Amino acid sequence: MKKILIAFAIIIAPLITQAQLKIPQASPKATILQTVGLTDVEIVYCRPAARGRAVFGNLVPFGKVWRTGANENTTISFSDDVVIDGKTLPKGKYSLYTIPKIESWEVIFYSTTNNWGNPETWNDANVVLRTTVKEEALSKPIESFTIQLANLTADSAELEMAWENSSVSMKFDVPTQKTVLANIESVLSGPSSADYFTSAQYIYQSNGDNAKAMSYIDKAMELSTEKPYWYTRLKSQIQARAGDKKGAIETATISLAAAEAAKNQDYIKMNRESISEWSRK
16 A cells, blocks of 8 residues: 555656646736837836835835836846937846835836846946936826837837836937938938848858859958958859859869958858868869
């Protein structure tokens, strides 16, 4: 009987381990994904509820750094540099900390993002940007802490945070016009060397018109001042496919020298193998 019980325990043990009881989180996690103009913004935070408790000045003390939510630190990321209160915040991911006060909040963008709540040791060197925003009283209380992006335009948005009877709003500007103008200039100035290289590469790899592939790689090299080894590598392959083994070897030799200078072992190996192969034919 004892052996039977032991065997039964061995069988059901993995099942007990795998069975995880799931219950609702007290402060559920939320993710906000929003494009502002051409800038992608992502906010990840946990949403505590008031549950009849006095929040600001009690649960969240005035004048002290707050994780701006619950559990792990709240994070916010921008795909472009943004401007807040006349100051530039470089693109990237930040912890979003706040210091609530009676009439205003300090909003802090902190460079380390792997903190559980507040950093174990606060380091002012990690504060990338700090600004102060006015607190506004709400006529209707908010039960769950809420972050949202509001008043979106092509060039800006407002980061809003609200809980209990308090709300704050922080405007940030995105470089939409600068990005669009740069794109316009790029398009109107015509294809770049990289565009011609990519076109030649596609035609070569898809067994397309070899003469067209050659014209594109020649144009790519004409527009490129550096003439990188991956350009000359592709040109040697196109030449070899056209039957110009002598020209292919000469071009591959140029690519090999540049790859050796860059210490790119993959291109060194490929060029050496191709030169050896084409030399035998």
